Amino acid sequence: MAEFDTVFHARRLVTEAGEGSGCVGVAGGRIAAVAPLEAGLEGRRVVELGDDVVLLPGLVDSHVHVNEPGRTEWEGFASATRAAASGGVTTIIDMPLNSIPPTVDVAALEIKRKSAEGQCHVDVGFWGGAVPGNLGELRGLHDAGVFGFKCFLLHSGVDEFPPLHPADLDVYLETVRGFDGLLIVHAEDSTVIEQAPSCHGAHYLDFLASRPRAAENLAVGHVIGAAGRTRARAHILHLSSSDALPVLASARRDGIRVTAETCPHYLALSAEEVPDGATQFKCCPPVREAANRELLWRGLADGTIDCVVSDHSPCTPELKRLDVGDFGLAWGGISSLEVGLPVVWTEARRRGFGLPDVVRWMAEGPARLVGLRGKGRIAPGYDADLCVFAPDEAFVVDPRRLHHKHPLTPYDGRPLRGVVRGTWLRGQELAGDRRHGRLLTRGEA
Numbered sequence: 001m002a003e004f005d006t007v008f009h010a011r012r013l014v015t016e017a018g019e020g021s022g023c024v025g026v027a028g029g030r031i032a033a034v035a036p037l038e039a040g041l042e043g044r045r046v047v048e049l050g051d052d053v054v055l056l057p058g059l060v061d062s063h064v065h066v067n068e069p070g071r072t073e074w075e076g077f078a079s080a081t082r083a084a085a086s087g088g089v090t091t092i093i094d095m096p097l098n099s100i101p102p103t104v105d106v107a108a109l110e111i112k113r114k115s116a117e118g119q120c121h122v123d124v125g126f127w128g129g130a131v132p133g134n135l136g137e138l139r140g141l142h143d144a145g146v147f148g149f150k151c152f153l154l155h156s157g158v159d160e161f162p163p164l165h166p167a168d169l170d171v172y173l174e175t176v177r178g179f180d181g182l183l184i185v186h187a188e189d190s191t192v193i194e195q196a197p198s199c200h201g202a203h204y205l206d207f208l209a210s211r212p213r214a215a216e217n218l219a220v221g222h223v224i225g226a227a228g229r230t231r232a233r234a235h236i237l238h239l240s241s242s243d244a245l246p247v248l249a250s251a252r253r254d255g256i257r258v259t260a261e262t263c264p265h266y267l268a269l270s271a272e273e274v275p276d277g278a279t280q281f282k283c284c285p286p287v288r289e290a291a292n293r294e295l296l297w298r299g300l301a302d303g304t305i306d307c308v309v310s311d312h313s314p315c316t317p318e319l320k321r322l323d324v325g326d327f328g329l330a331w332g333g334i335s336s337l338e339v340g341l342p343v344v345w346t347e348a349r350r351r352g353f354g355l356p357d358v359v360r361w362m363a364e365g366p367a368r369l370v371g372l373r374g375k376g377r378i379a380p381g382y383d384a385d386l387c388v389f390a391p392d393e394a395f396v397v398d399p400r401r402l403h404h405k406h407p408l409t410p411y412d413g414r415p416l417r418g419v420v421r422g423t424w425l426r427g428q429e430l431a432g433d434r435r436h437g438r439l440l441t442r443g444e445a
């Protein structure tokens with residue numbers, strides 16, 4: 001009688017020790033053993049992997065806007081999690097806004113859970129929201145299992161999710177620290193942006209000038225200041241301005257509990273290459289210059305940036321206003337969940353990074369950020385969430401073949417390296433319409 005349900009014989013795999021070879025034995029949905037390839041572990045099912053593929057831990061994407069319920073026509077749990085599975089992502093954490101109601105109290109969290117139930121191809125957790133007036137709801141949301149709280153420091157794009165004033169950060173952080181929670185911040189300062197040039201028109205560089213680095217730099221400073229005063233944990237979402245890197249590094253040296261993420265688009269795209277009117281490239285903060293992009297890579301290399309997550313934030317094609325190509329009118333948000341891994345890998349390998357780096361940024365880092373102790377690694381005791389990845393295989397992004405609800409993406413037609421050949425969630429291969437994703441609760445998973 002075999003000891004394992006499934007055994008992977010991987011000529012290449014990524015563990016904490018780096019890239020090597022090994023057998024991975026899975027029992028009861030968990031990784032039960034990692035042994036040298038020569039050990040030849042046996043299971044009821046044996047998956048022989050060739051040397052053209054690398055076994056990776058399933059990715060954890062802590063920044064996804066699913067938008068259901070309320071704006072399900074933008075994206076939904078079924079389509080988003082199907083796209084995630086196809087892209088090697090086995091866990092997503094859903095953002096509290098753009099869905100209606102926004103996840104700002106326990107009743108809204110329950111509504112969101114009900115609408116997700118039974119639809120998910122991968123595991124799904126939820127962020128709560130921190131908005132003016134809901135300070136008293138945070139503890140309840142925390143106890144109900146959200147992974148932390150998102151706030152904005154400027155208009156979020158939707159009226160039902162208003163921003164906090166920077167002066168309010170202290171009291172929200174103090175509250176969150178009371179239960180060792182996490183506040184995650186969209187860090188752009190509204191006063192700087194109000195004084196910046198108009199965002200309207202078809203020229204990308206005009207749009208870029210309307211969301212200057214100074215807005216991010218100042219807001220990051222506000223967050224660091226408040227995190228330092230309150231000794232709470234804060235996290236900078238979707239960092240685009242490389243100017244903020246030395247400030248973040250120095251705050252961490254001072255013991256301030258602040259982390260940061262960036263996104264595939266800031267690492268792969270550049271302002272110089274965005275065609276006029278191409279609003280599928282619009283997101284906030286914006287994609288900046290190529291020189292800025294290279295400094296973000298340096299921030300990843302030296303550990304100032306902890307993770308790379310998609311900020312998948314689609315909408316209906318009409319809201320992108322490609323009819324007029326006006327960056328001011330278009331909804332801001334980039335659709336990328338399914339292609340995040342090949343986008344980052346293509347750029348990473350070009351700069352001399354390896355797959356263990358990508359795993360650190362896209363699996364281990366986000367899992368650590370949200371406190372998912374059983375995900376993001378190939379190691380005994382961890383969930384058997386796995387991605388079979390062919391790193392040398394080339395393809396061209398064809399949006400009609402992606403599983404996002406809408407095909408609009410800035411990666412349309414982009415040649416990439418790295419194809420996800422298979423994805424496994426808690427020991428089960430994800431294929432077709434199998435939906436055995438679980439709804440995750442902080443502390444349990």
Ligand SMILES: [Zn+2]
Nearest residue numbers: 063095311313
């Ligand atoms: Zn976002």
